Amino acid sequence: MLFEAFAAGGCRSYILGCEASRAAVLIDPELSLADHYRGHLLQNALTLRYIVDTHTHADHFSASRQLGATLGVPVVMHRQAAAPYADLRLDDGDMLIAGALKLTAMHTPGHTGDSMCLVMADRVFTGDTLLIGGTGRTDLPSGDPHALYESLFQKLLRLPGDTRVYPAHDYKDREHSTIADEIAANPRLQKTERAEFVAMMRDLDLAAPTHLTEALRTNMSGGKTVAQLLAEAAARVPFMAMEELDARLGANSGGDLVVLDLREKEAFAAGHISGARHLPRGQLELRVNSELPDPTVRIVTCCEFGKISTLAAATLRELGYLRATALDGGIAAWRTAGYSLEAEAPAVPRPSSS
Known part of the structure; x- marks a missing residue:
């Protein structure tokens, strides 16, 4: 034997x-x-x-x-x-x-x-x-x-x-x-x-x-593991390097590149890539038609660690956005690499009427 x-x-x-x-x-x-x-x-x-x-x-x-x-x-x-x-x-x-x-x-x-x-x-x-x-x-x-x-x-x-x-x-x-x-x-x-x-x-x-x-x-x-889902999504989408995205942001005056931030509101407000649009992952399928009316636009999805954005980019491609890509590494890597982030100004409380 x-x-x-x-x-x-x-x-x-x-x-x-x-x-x-x-x-x-x-x-x-x-x-x-x-x-x-x-x-x-x-x-x-x-x-x-x-x-x-x-x-x-x-x-x-x-x-x-x-x-x-x-x-x-x-x-x-x-x-x-x-x-x-x-x-x-x-x-x-x-x-x-x-x-x-x-x-x-x-x-x-x-x-x-x-x-x-x-x-x-x-x-x-x-x-x-x-x-x-x-x-x-x-x-x-x-x-x-x-x-x-x-x-x-x-x-x-x-x-x-x-x-x-x-x-x-x-x-x-x-x-x-x-x-x-x-x-x-x-x-x-x-x-x-x-x-x-x-x-x-x-x-x-x-x-x-x-x-x-x-x-x-x-x-x-017989279902799939999370790792399998991520591996399958990663095989269906391309990625964009941080330095590539940073270079393209400076030449993006025509709006031919959409940076789509999929994090929750608090994380987005604390610091996001300049010009990024905010669309939480949980609302992607429900709001995609109104938020992204042009299916030919080039899209870069981003999240904190690059996993949710990979899944989202694969979903966007399935929905017909064939130029969807994901940011390699996510916002955490972007931040660590020293690239700039913009924070939203805190809301100013309204003066009391009394």
Whole structure:
């Protein structure tokens, strides 16, 4: 068997390949490593047969949907997974075959309701059910400490002791463990009584994952991350350098260039590029026809950090303003570079009539 492990932060993913048939399986792919997986498959002349997510991840972005669509490979999850893009849904005991590779699904709810492990002859891919020296948490959506206890002590830990354990996470660069090692040394597995184990899991008081909402939203629905939206928008619009805009402002007496400031009123009033028009991003689509009656005009969008302006420039191009560009870096970079900003004079209070 050909075997390769990949790491991104604490996330672990795996490609298994049949040496004879060159068929391969990808387990728990992470979005930032999508190109690495493709490169490994090409370099080793492997044909991907299945992409498997062991559960709905809440702490990173799965690459399953993107890779499945790009490569034309079925995405595999447990039948309880909410993701609508899963092509093949497994029950407990179902087996995947790729050449000489045989992986059997073991439903192990607890970390999530759709958690499963993939069991082979000499190893098991445990997702977040069992980690090296730990277990998956049970305080996230669909988590259940009672279910995790049963999954561990009544199913997973009954595998042969020399079975290698390959989890979906490890933060100490450990490649694998074994079932016997975990039974002997994993602190959480020393609580062998259900009540003690459940109480321990409920008292962990762990911090929420950094990208919890976004990861669950995208992994459960197949939606896009904010980074993906920004990358797609950036690929559809050109940018204007600060020095280019500064030079053009001095020669803009004919009004052939519109600088569109998308920030809120207070930020615009505190300091904006000379001659910029103010149109908050939230009102762009509603006011664009009246504010920008000439669709042929050249537009430079700007915001504080250059992200909202990139999205807005892409929107303007979709609306037919084909000369829309975005300021590279935004107002923060403009300010740091020493270019001038104009501030609005504070409103003079009206004298009291009394």
